[in-house]
Amino acid sequence: MRGRGQTGNTKYVKQMNREGILFQLKQKQMSRADLAKETELSRPCVSALVDEMINEGLICEVGIGASKGGRKPMLLEYNTQAFGVVGAVFEGSTIRMALADLKGELLAQYEATLPQPTSGEMAIKGLEIGLEQLLTQTHYDKSRLLGMGVGLPGVTQKRSGTISYSPSTGWMGLPVQQEIEARLGLPVTIDNDVNMMTLGEYYQGAGKEMSTLVNMYVGTGIGAGIIINGQFYRGSHEASGEIGYMMVGPSNNPRPGDYGVFESNYAVPAIYARASQLLPSIQEGVSIVEQLVVHAQQGTEGVQELLDELYRKWAYGIANIISVLDPELLILSGEMLYIKEQGVQTIREWLSNWVPVVPVIRLASLGDQAGIAGAVHSVLESFPNKSATI
Amino acid sequence: MRGRGQTGNTKYVKQMNREGILFQLKQKQMSRADLAKETELSRPCVSALVDEMINEGLICEVGIGASKGGRKPMLLEYNTQAFGVVGAVFEGSTIRMALADLKGELLAQYEATLPQPTSGEMAIKGLEIGLEQLLTQTHYDKSRLLGMGVGLPGVTQKRSGTISYSPSTGWMGLPVQQEIEARLGLPVTIDNDVNMMTLGEYYQGAGKEMSTLVNMYVGTGIGAGIIINGQFYRGSHEASGEIGYMMVGPSNNPRPGDYGVFESNYAVPAIYARASQLLPSIQEGVSIVEQLVVHAQQGTEGVQELLDELYRKWAYGIANIISVLDPELLILSGEMLYIKEQGVQTIREWLSNWVPVVPVIRLASLGDQAGIAGAVHSVLESFPNKSATI
DNA sequence: TTAAGTTAGTTAAAATAACTAACAAAGTAT
DNA sequence: ATACTTTGTTAGTTATTTTAACTAACTTAA
Incomplete structure (x- = not known):
């Protein structure tokens, strides 16, 4: 601004x-x-x-x-070929990377698995190898790269380039940005994975042509990325969009520093716990919500009720966001993708009874490419300008 | 922006x-x-x-x-005397007006009561008379005025200068801004009362020196004014800060177009209803929360419990706002003023268990002058620049 | 074919508003 | 007294945009 x-x-x-x-x-x-x-x-x-x-x-x-x-x-x-940028995201134990042109179009991709548990050193080494791969694949020279955007699960401080908490990469409380920059010889932008996905949806996905939007993500936790008037809004302490801490649902056991009330009730771990009492068996590696939806269609007892409650409480969260921010668009991502357009329609109808103005509500459209697209655009959005983020 | x-x-x-x-x-x-x-x-x-x-x-x-x-x-x-501005607020059946210098310092004030029910014509006539009074009192000429800011209860569309709903002024669905401008021969800014109070606190009150803040107001309804990076944030449909629609509290009887869930449970009418069952008598014209606080100190049965619930649910609302926005400062105004610093401290302690970052929380500091100060600054903030609001 | 009109893009001159360099005025420190 | 500082001005330069006029290239329609 x-x-x-x-x-x-x-x-x-x-x-x-x-x-x-x-x-x-x-x-x-x-x-x-x-x-x-x-x-x-x-x-x-x-x-x-x-x-x-x-x-x-x-x-x-x-x-x-x-x-x-x-x-x-x-x-x-x-001339989108004038320079290139690299995006990288850490997801669980894998690194995914891509080299893109100035338009954000991916020219080459790379994927690798990190041995667990990972150390910071191994994570950087992974980036280094991936970068080299991408460069040889595309015949780009490193000098033609504008920079690298890195998306991480956990709590990041973009302004200072540090991470407070990110178990899966082995980075904790470190000035990661500077470290990667030093090792790779490239300007680096870091941000957490939900923010990167939001950026991706904003530039290339469900949020194209919108300027004020919220991307709500349900996964292990619940979080949101917020773009206001075309600029990412991070909050005064880089804690905006921490909607997992909303007071939605029973608040019996939230402990300071732990999960928030909303996410401790309605994010994946809690859903998992309740689903395991209803479903005969649960498949690993498949979306838990997807499995619930299938079982609801098959009429497994209690499943429809559980889904109804989930949808309803997620809708409470959405209503709270809308009440405060009145965005143009609300994007649903992560586990919420599996509620399908039908589930979205249900939520829209509830909302129209609760709040005066219901924004456009869409499912995220980039799937698992959102994070990498966002990482790429996190570099692009400050070129050729300076800081594009509030 | x-x-x-x-x-x-x-x-x-x-x-x-x-x-x-x-x-x-x-x-x-x-x-x-x-x-x-x-x-x-x-x-x-x-x-x-x-x-x-x-x-x-x-x-x-x-x-x-x-x-x-x-x-x-x-x-x-x-040279704060170079020009003057006028601020006006409608509160219930009274108009309050003031003429201020470029610093926002009030040089003269005026107050009048409008006969009820009021028509739009009578409201404008009131402004006209008040303006003349203020000009003669201060020996200002109208040509030296930059404009007039008008704060109204109800739902305003600042961008278009229209009002959808404002019973106490007799204005409904009208292009009020243009009408007043035509009659008074002055540039006019309209906005709802909570937004004006927020602006007042931002420029002269609890929010001086802060740039990202939320002013939460509890009165007949519950609303909030939001300033992000020094700019008033109105939302995509001018419905930001409509926090009365948050899903806090029992949601048995909210009807579309009506009050929201949060405010139907924890704004003045609801408090009044519950207080009337506990207190032997209720004074008209005195803050209901203030009366409850007095009775709680006197040990009237059930009152402390009611206050506890109120504080707790207001704190829920605050937690939701913080989770989404992560502001630098949260200002409490309206009925919340009567919970005093002690009540604020209670809320701060709860919040520190619920959300990762608790912002500075302060009671509004301008009292009943906030609205008029804001109305004045709504004109000043676009001088000598153009539009200062997103 | 030809004249008239339109659109694209360039050139040259004028206007604007910033900057640097140099200096005067008016003070302080020794 | 002398040297040095700070404030503010004057003179001239630089960078950038605008206006106006021009060339080039094309379409339309008689």
């Missing part, structure tokens, strides 16, 4: 205008004349800035467009 | 720098040299902009300061 009392100069304006032009070209191909109209800059100014960026390789002339009654326009394109 | 893909020019820079200088001078007196240091502009640039603003009457030279080892500095001051 533009801070209060901030000052600027012509360089700042130029940077802004270059970004304005690139912003347009990121949407679609355009001529200089189109750019002048969209950006409200004069045509000479657009020409000068475009020429500059063509020289830098950021923009390409890609051919002549159709005439609109006069000279044919020269179409310009954002 | 600076939008994505926005462009600028040198005029924009100049405006920014003028604002930067004024921002500094709003904090305290300074010399041109001080301003150059603070704003990181060059001294000639500061001199030029300052001279311009001196000519416009926005800044005054107010005397020579102490030397710091060289030439004595000429101290500059924001």
Whole structure:
């Protein structure tokens, strides 16, 4: 955000205008004349800035467009091949990585399993190997990479680049960002996995074209990523979206520092415990909600009731979020994906009785690619600008 | 907020720098040299902009300061008398108005009672009379006024200047802003009363020096005003902070379009209903919570239990807000003022068991002046800039 | 074919607003 | 007195945008 009392100069304006032009070209191909109209800059100014960026390789002339009654326009394109970025996510015991162009399109992917328990050293080594693989696969040189975004389960402090808690990577209370940067020789952005998924859905998934959205994720815990007016909102202590701590459901046994009330009742571990008393057997490695839905269809006793309660309490959480934030869009992800459009419709109907304005509600659309897409975009969103996050 | 893909020019820079200088001078007196240091502009640039603003009457030279080892500095001051603004709030059947200088300091006040039931015409007439009074009292000319901020109970759409619902003013579904503007010949800002109070506390009260805060208000309903990074956050449908709709408490009888669950259980009407079964008599016109607190001290049976439940459920609401937003500060206002610092401390202790980060929590500090202060600042915050609200 | 009108993009000059360098004025420290 | 500091101004430079006028290239329609 533009801070209060901030000052600027012509360089700042130029940077802004270059970004304005690139912003347009990121949407679609355009001529200089189109750019002048969209950006409200004069045509000479657009020409000068475009020429500059063509020289830098950021923009390409890609051919002549159709005439609109006069000279044919020269179409310009954002040169998405000019640089590359790497995204990485740690999920359980696996690392998944991808190299993407400036548009966020994945050019190569890589996956590996880390031996458990993992140490920080092994995790970094994993990134190092993956990076090398991706570079040779794509014939990219490391100097052409803008940076790497790393998504981690656990509690991250993006501003300082540290992690307070992340058992599966063996990193705890460490300045991970700086360490990876030093080892890989690349600028690194870290963030927790839910935030990365939110970013992915925002740029490429269910949240494209929206500017204020909340991504609610139910997994081992419950969390949310929040984007307000196109900017990721992290809160004053980087604890925004910690909706697992909402007071939804019975609050008998929450202990300080432990899980929150909402998630201790309605996230995977709690669902698992209750499901195991209803289902004859539970499959490992398959979504517990999915299994419940199947059994409900088969009429297994008590399962429909359990699902109803889950849906209802998740809807309570959603109602609370909406009441506070009034977002344009609410994305449901993680285990909530398995409630399908039908379950979403049920929740929409409840909400219309509870809150005055129900936002658009959608299931996450990127599946297991959301995290990696977000990691990629966490690097892209600060290029060519500086900090894009509040 | 600076939008994505926005462009600028040198005029924009100049405006920014003028604002930067004024921002500094709003904090305290300074010399041109001080301003150059603070704003990181060059001294000639500061001199030029300052001279311009001196000519416009926005800044005054107010005397020579102490030397710091060289030439004595000429101290500059924001000329808070250059223009005036008017704030107005409708509270029940009364209009309260004030004329303030550019610092937000009230120079004159006015109060009147509107005959009930009121019509829109009578409400505007009230504003007209009040305005004239204030102008003659202060010897201000109307041309020196920047505008008027009007706070109303009910549901307002600030962006369009309309009101959907406001029984006490006789305005319903009307483009009130434009109507008042036309009648008074002044730029008008409208907003609901809780938002105005939030603005007041932010600029002059408990929220001074904070940039991300939530003001929770308990009255006939329950609502909240939200400021994120110094900007009022209204939500996608101007329904942010409608926390009366949170799913806190029994949800037996909420009907669509009606009160929300939280407020139907724990706002004044509900408290009143329950208190009337416990207290021997209830005084009209006195805070119901205050009366409960007095009776609890006297040991009236069941009262302490009722208060405990109230505090606890309000704290649930607070926990939900914190979980979602992680604000820097949470302000408690309206009926919550009567729980005193002791009640706040109780809530703080509960919260520390429920959520990972407890923000600063304070009682509102402006009392019944918050609304009018906010109305005044709703005009001031867009001077000399344009729209300061997201 | 040709004239008229439109659209795309460039060039040149003017305007704006920042910056640097140099200096004067007015003080303090020794 | 002399040297040094701080404040503020003046003069001139630099960077960037805008305006206006121009060339180029195309469409439309007589």
